[in-house]
Amino acid sequence: MRSALQLALPLALSISLAAQAPPRATSPAPALILVKAGRLIDGRADAPQSNVAILIEGERIKAVGPLAQVQGQAKGARVIDLSPLTVLPGFIDTHTHLLLQGDPTAESYNVQLLYQSIPYRAILAARNARIALEHGFTTIRDLETEGAMYADVDVKRAVNRGEIPGARIFASTRAMAPTGMYPIVSDNWELELPHGVQPVDGVEGARLAVREQVAHGADWIKYYSDRRYYFTPDSVLHSWVNFTDDEARAIVDEAHRLGRKVAAHAIGADGIAAALRAGVNTIEHGDGMTDSLMDVLVARGVYWVPTVTVGRYVAGPRGGPWEPMVEHQRLAFQRALKKGVKIVLGTDVGGFPWTEINQAKEFEYYVQYGMTPMQAIKSGTSLAAELLGQPDLGAVTPGAYADLVAVQGDPLKDITELERVRFVMKGGVTYLSQ
Numbered sequence: 001m002r003s004a005l006q007l008a009l010p011l012a013l014s015i016s017l018a019a020q021a022p023p024r025a026t027s028p029a030p031a032l033i034l035v036k037a038g039r040l041i042d043g044r045a046d047a048p049q050s051n052v053a054i055l056i057e058g059e060r061i062k063a064v065g066p067l068a069q070v071q072g073q074a075k076g077a078r079v080i081d082l083s084p085l086t087v088l089p090g091f092i093d094t095h096t097h098l099l100l101q102g103d104p105t106a107e108s109y110n111v112q113l114l115y116q117s118i119p120y121r122a123i124l125a126a127r128n129a130r131i132a133l134e135h136g137f138t139t140i141r142d143l144e145t146e147g148a149m150y151a152d153v154d155v156k157r158a159v160n161r162g163e164i165p166g167a168r169i170f171a172s173t174r175a176m177a178p179t180g181m182y183p184i185v186s187d188n189w190e191l192e193l194p195h196g197v198q199p200v201d202g203v204e205g206a207r208l209a210v211r212e213q214v215a216h217g218a219d220w221i222k223y224y225s226d227r228r229y230y231f232t233p234d235s236v237l238h239s240w241v242n243f244t245d246d247e248a249r250a251i252v253d254e255a256h257r258l259g260r261k262v263a264a265h266a267i268g269a270d271g272i273a274a275a276l277r278a279g280v281n282t283i284e285h286g287d288g289m290t291d292s293l294m295d296v297l298v299a300r301g302v303y304w305v306p307t308v309t310v311g312r313y314v315a316g317p318r319g320g321p322w323e324p325m326v327e328h329q330r331l332a333f334q335r336a337l338k339k340g341v342k343i344v345l346g347t348d349v350g351g352f353p354w355t356e357i358n359q360a361k362e363f364e365y366y367v368q369y370g371m372t373p374m375q376a377i378k379s380g381t382s383l384a385a386e387l388l389g390q391p392d393l394g395a396v397t398p399g400a401y402a403d404l405v406a407v408q409g410d411p412l413k414d415i416t417e418l419e420r421v422r423f424v425m426k427g428g429v430t431y432l433s434q
């Protein structure tokens with residue numbers, strides 16, 4: 001028995017290593033594609049350009065410019081004529097949950113973790129990756145699987161290998177919170193229930209958890225900085241901080257040591273302050289953002305991902321402080337905009353059902369909250385790419401990935417046009433064309 005195991009082990013190991021060999025698409029994209037764009041918003045420039053040609057070679061953009069200029073290099077190129085449309089870079093949603101189908105209430109959350117297998121949830125996640133792509137989101141940062149372990153990395157693999165259509169995925173696997181500070185919790189101590197996160201305690205535990213998650217494919221590390229949100233009479237949104245400063249610093253330090261950035265769920269001012277003390281790279285939700293915290297974000301180049309769509313979606317069902325949090329955040333958003341905080345588009349889709357609200361609604365909220373349409377577009381393209389540390393995403397520029405969307409009207413006049421994409425290309429492959 002023992003020797004059989006010893007024999008079996010190296011075989012299993014070699015199979016799993018073979019499975020990790022770099023995948024390659026079997027049918028290469030046409031060598032050259034020439035996209036004619038009636039109007040181009042390139043994600044970086046402050047003004048649109050008219051009558052532009054985009055030359056694509058394989059999965060990347062080779063040239064962008066006036067048709068006459070680009071045409072010389074486009075011999076034999078297949079032409080995609082988007083002359084009547086406005087072309088933009090593929091959108092980027094920096095806060096998603098592929099493995100979640102809406103959790104406005106504790107019950108809706110528990111049902112998914114208790115009554116759905118991880119394989120079933122992964123099937124829905126694969127569908128969600130396609131929904132994101134069809135809504136024009138060619139890239140997402142998926143901020144934890146809510147009890148589905150490392151299934152986000154599997155979905156990412158299937159997308160990268162061309163097995164399923166989907167957005168590019170930056171995965172963060174399980175996320176972290178200390179013991180007892182994240183659902184599911186139950187009065188029945190006889191039950192061992194699934195955890196929505198990896199429970200992490202102590203400095204050594206924090207470092208080990210980061211190493212485990214990175215070993216299983218985490219591109220980002222996420223932890224929950226706070227819980228239990230409440231307003232004080234001075235209109236400050238407070239919260240209970242989850243980790244000790246030493247624990248939070250250990251998470252961030254170990255992640256950075258391993259070349260991973262850190263996202264902190266931080267809703268109340270106390271949770272945001274603790275996350276900033278720990279040195280995180282992005283603040284998620286940030287409803288309780290105060291002026292002095294905004295100054296720290298600006299000084300340190302920390303990004304704020306406000307996830308307005310989910311905040312408004314869960315406010316009614318959750319009640320309590322969640323309802324006034326919406327208006328509180330709107331006012332903070334306006335002040336942060338004036339202070340020059342880097343506000344990056346993230347929706348928290350999965351907190352609301354993927355099938356119910358188009359993620360691009362978030363652009364609309366940002367304009368309602370005071371951004372110009374161009375600012376909102378950059379927030380969900382080039383600035384999001386900057387947050388991800390991926391300069392070849394989020395812009396229509398030579399060398400970047402050929403991730404394009406096109407809309408009918410002028411999104412600078414009506415931002416809701418982004419909720420009706422007519423064309424989606426990712427890496428030179430067309431996924432939607434209407």
Ligand SMILES: [Zn+2]
Nearest residue numbers: 097143348351
């Ligand atoms: Zn989230």
